[in-house]
Amino acid sequence: MSINKVNNGLKIFSIIVGINLVLILSYSFSHSNEPVQEEKEEMVRHEENTNCFKCHGENKYTMYNADSSSTITKLMPRELFIDTLEFYDGTHKTFKCSDCHSDEYNSVPHNPELRFDPMPGCIDCHGGDPEYEEYKFEQIDEQFQNSVHSKAHTDNFACWDCHDAHSYKSTARADNGIKDMVAYNNAMCLKCHANTINYMLLSDEENPDLIAKHEWLPNQTQHFKKVRCIECHTSVSDSVLVAHEVMPKDKAIKGCTECHSKNTRLNHTLYKFKAAERRDKNGFFNGAILEESFVIGANRNIYLNYGSIAIFILVLGGILIHAILRIIIKKKKNHVG
Amino acid sequence: MSAKLYLYPGWLRLWHFSNAILCLILIVTGLSMQYTTQGDSMISFQLAVSLHNICGVIFVFNYVIYFIGNMVTTNGKFYWRNWGGFFKQAITQSRYYLYGNFKGESCPFQVNEEVKFNPLQKIAYVAIMYVMVPLVMLSGIAMLYPDIIIPELNGISGMFLTDLAHIISGFVISIFLLIHIYFCTFGTSATSNFKSIVSGYHD
Structure with missing residues (x-):
């Protein structure tokens, strides 16, 4: 009898294991097709730019001199190297190199004169295009023209000095989380402001030590990880999603309560997109911030506020009533006595 | 005239006084x-942060003194001994506060060398000093x-969560402070207990 029971149990167990195996295998099979399709698409894109990436996608390149029948191998300078993985993950992944660069680059070695060709900026392609109206490129351009970057540097300073055309991707509207957006955005600033050589290319002044300059900021590491440089260094803009008017350093925000208060600036900067999507959440002011962080002063819960005030009033009221009764009774007793 | 009991040694009075000042600043x-x-703002955010941080750190050191003091002196026994029949005793004490006191009855639990706290005081002090204060300190240190704080817990x-724990425990301590006073x-x-914590002698 007990052996039969064991056998039945084993049968049921085998059936359950079998069903699970089928489900796991079918899931794996259905998902194993996806990378193949993606790979195929990537291959198509690869082929269009293969010639360029043969050199610019590698850390080194080889040149052949037909006259002397000799070859030389050189390191690809970092500023001319294109990370192909980042390129095909970027916003402009469907572009051919020649969409932005001259066809004359097809001849090798490249003509040095080509370096003087003006490069198209964002506005050159996206300006006036109704398809990109929501991005408000015209207003971004206007803000950039008013920014300290545009005013303090030469005319050569353009969009691509911050946004790498080859790897650029929009993070402000993506659902990757604030942490990734902060890291991606701050890396743009640090490319020059934390790199002496890159900074030197744009300015003759000494590159300020960012850590020392921000010594006044409590919990500096947390601030650097949780918010973008532009939260304090740009003027708040309601017209565009990401403010581009970088202010001179003496106008940077230094007041804690700009962010640490109910009317937090972060709702108009870092959390603008999320805040617009989701207003107050579960009674929390500035609820969008709660999904990623907690900002003292900005995140308050209306229910906790009312609850704590109610408890405080009840306790204080109870104490007062008790105290008054004690005094009255004591006086009565003294009077009688 | 009853004899005065020396219940509050110097270290305890010093701790109590500094703890009270620190609690007020922290609140x-x-x-x-x-x-x-x-x-x-009444106090600038930056000043509030600095004061809160400095006082918080001193508060933690102060607690360590209190904790060690309770371990090495006889003061600790008042918290952890005589818990037998607690619920019955707590009801008796509650009845006194809500009824007996108005009728002129005397407190059912008189202070002596072995019993410093009545049952309600004892449960309140243990809950505050051994649960809420450690919670407010640990969450404060974490902030x-x-x-050192884990990025997320169940999304x-x-x-x-740390801030919530800090705010709630801080609020409970603030409410305790009102009731305690x-x-x-x-x-x-009405003033004899306040005098006692200054002189050390219970009336």
Whole structure:
């Protein structure tokens, strides 16, 4: 009898294991097709730019001199190297190199004169295009023209000095989380402001030590990880999603309560997109911030506020009533006595 | 005239006094930070943060003194001994506060060398000093060094949970402070207990 029971149990167990195996295998099979399709698409894109990436996608390149029948191998300078993985993950992944660069680059070695060709900026392609109206490129351009970057540097300073055309991707509207957006955005600033050589290319002044300059900021590491440089260094803009008017350093925000208060600036900067999507959440002011962080002063819960005030009033009221009764009774007793 | 009991040794009085001052500063600066407004704050956010951090650290050291003091002196016994029949005793004490006191009855639990706290005081002090204060300190230390906080727990920000624990425990301690001060008026006179914590002698 007990052996039969064991056998039945084993049968049921085998059936359950079998069903699970089928489900796991079918899931794996259905998902194993996806990378193949993606790979195929990537291959198509690869082929269009293969010639360029043969050199610019590698850390080194080889040149052949037909006259002397000799070859030389050189390191690809970092500023001319294109990370192909980042390129095909970027916003402009469907572009051919020649969409932005001259066809004359097809001849090798490249003509040095080509370096003087003006490069198209964002506005050159996206300006006036109704398809990109929501991005408000015209207003971004206007803000950039008013920014300290545009005013303090030469005319050569353009969009691509911050946004790498080859790897650029929009993070402000993506659902990757604030942490990734902060890291991606701050890396743009640090490319020059934390790199002496890159900074030197744009300015003759000494590159300020960012850590020392921000010594006044409590919990500096947390601030650097949780918010973008532009939260304090740009003027708040309601017209565009990401403010581009970088202010001179003496106008940077230094007041804690700009962010640490109910009317937090972060709702108009870092959390603008999320805040617009989701207003107050579960009674929390500035609820969008709660999904990623907690900002003292900005995140308050209306229910906790009312609850704590109610408890405080009840306790204080109870104490007062008790105290008054004690005094009255004591006086009565003294009077009688 | 009853003999005076020496119940509050010097170290305990010094700890109690500094703890009271620190608690008040921490409550005021904590509220100031939590309900800060742009421009017209009573205390500037930066000052509130600095004061809260400094006082918080001193508060922790002060607690260590209290904790060790309770372990190495006889003061600790008042918290942990004589818990037998607690619920019945707590009801008796509650009845006194709510009824007997108004009828002129004397307190059912008189202070002596072995019993410093009545049952309600004992449960309140243990809950505050051994649960709420450690909670407010640990969450405070975590927020002073936010890198040690786990980023998220079940999809909720670790910082948020830590802050919530800090605010709630801080609020409970603030409410305790009000009740504590009021119940200190239940002595031989309304001010006798306050005098005791200064002189060390219980009336």
